[in-house]
Amino acid sequence: MAARREAGEGDPTLIWERPEPPSRPAPSPLSRERIVRAAIELADADGLEAVSLRKVAAALDAGPMRLYGYLSTKEELLDLMADAVYSEIPPPVRAGDDWRGALRSLAHGTRDAALRHEWFADLLSGRPHLGPNALARGEASLAALDGAPGFEHIDTIMLAVNTVNVYVIGALQRQIADLRAARTTGMDEREWQHASYPYLARMLATGRYPTLARFVRDASHADADSTFEAGLDCVLDGIAARLPRP
Amino acid sequence: MAARREAGEGDPTLIWERPEPPSRPAPSPLSRERIVRAAIELADADGLEAVSLRKVAAALDAGPMRLYGYLSTKEELLDLMADAVYSEIPPPVRAGDDWRGALRSLAHGTRDAALRHEWFADLLSGRPHLGPNALARGEASLAALDGAPGFEHIDTIMLAVNTVNVYVIGALQRQIADLRAARTTGMDEREWQHASYPYLARMLATGRYPTLARFVRDASHADADSTFEAGLDCVLDGIAARLPRP
DNA sequence: TATCACACCGATACACTGTATCGCAGTGAT
DNA sequence: ATCACTGCGATACAGTGTATCGGTGTGATA
Secondary structure, eight states, X not given: XXXXXXXXXXXXXXXXXXXXXXXXXXXXXXXXXXXXXXXXXXXXXXXXXXXXXXXXXXXXXXXXXXXXXXXXXXXXXXHHHHHHHHXXXXXOOOOTTOHHHHHHHHHHHHHXXXXXXXXXXXXXXXXXXXXXXXXXXXXXXXXXXXXXXXXXSHHHHHHHHHHHHHHHHHHHHHHHHHHHHHHHHTOOHHHIIIIIOHHHXXXXXXXXXXXXXXXXXXXXXXXXXXXXXXXXXXXXXXXXXXXXXX | XXXXXXXXXXXXXXXXXXXXXXXXXXXXXXXXXXXXHHHHXXXXXXXXXXXXXXXXXXXXXXXXXXXXXXXXXXXXXXXXXXXXXXXXXXXXXXXXXXXXXXXXXXXXXXXXXXXXXXXXXXXXXTSOOOSHHXXXXXXXXXXXXXXXXXXXXXXXXXXXXXXXXXXXXXXXXHHHHHHHHHHHHTXXXXXXIIIIOHHHHHHHHTSSOHHHHHHHHHSOOOOHHHXXXXXXXXXXXXHHHTSOOO
């Protein structure tokens, strides 16, 4: 092991605090940020499984081992990538007492950033995101509701922010899974949803799923955006219902 | 390629329809089900990244290549594993008009099954789950609300089921990420949440996240179960708010 | 019963992964 | 001018998913 993995051996979250190696002028035009940027480019283009230390290094004209001066593990790179996504989420806007607007802008900001980087969904189940940008987003979320009318109790705010976040995460997960499925079959999302999707059609034709079949036939299949919006409204209504009578 | 990958070459969802190879009596005491069971045991014990075709095959006293008679890809194995989790979800009970109870039991059943198999969360972003058991769960969910008072319109049912599902998925994702983080630090979940977690404490001490710090200090950090319950109630309230006046 | 044809198992191989090791070159100090 | 050292990256290793294909055991046929 020697001195390769320097500080914070046991605790993987310590990337956020460990200083970068001083970027020596000539021989090392590398930085954690450049590495992360290269990795994100790869992931955006070809998915997370295309991100290998070798490829990232190659994109930076370096040998794979070079990266270990800036990262001590591939997991760290993934953490940094996730945090970079958080940095793209704009702070929620709160106009006066419009807490719904605040939560809504938070939700949309998160969703937009995540849809720009589909691989983000794959990093959600890994470990909690605690990088500086993720924390900043947390800070901004809470601050956006802090002091809004009806949100006097701290636990009310927690519940609201948590529920919205959880909804957004779940919705993302699902939409991205669908997007990928659609892409591998070559259809666009709309076509796919309309269930000319042959396997599903055959499965439904077995008669084992009568209700499902009826719904696939009769429901007005909205696009992903409006479905997201409808669910979000639903969640916001639920939050509103638990506020003290104004 | 020859005859190894037989039917449904292009479409990866076709596992569900492709028949198993006829289990020849003596030399082949293997079956898709045994393979999946072995893989699930590995994943339950050591996480999804411990599931390699070699290890699964070894657990069954077979060479790695043997599995390719039953699967054409590791992805298929993962799909089968995911569907096995769905088979553990009990059909939602609906007592009379109690649609809340139906959705609640659906949510809990899903959550319980997923917490029994933490790796399930990692499979959510992969591709949509369309195995027979997943479809059966879909069927049961819709059927549970079908005809309940207030749910006359098909889109109302869709919205309700979708929103609950999405909430459950998101909540799972998050709790499992937390569980893992807690485990790698050796603490139990409760301890971890109570933020003696040293990195977080240091980060909050920087003063860059004042609201967050206050919340971590003052909020009553409920355990995962009650948080889930509270959020679920919130979502159910939101659904209730959108029903036609009774 | 002896032979043949065929099916299939799994050893071998390949390209790829993350990462440990360590020789060597290049730098700064003496 | 010499030395000590630092840190880069070639090499190596154990592991992955999967393609290939030789050998073997089986069932059918003569």
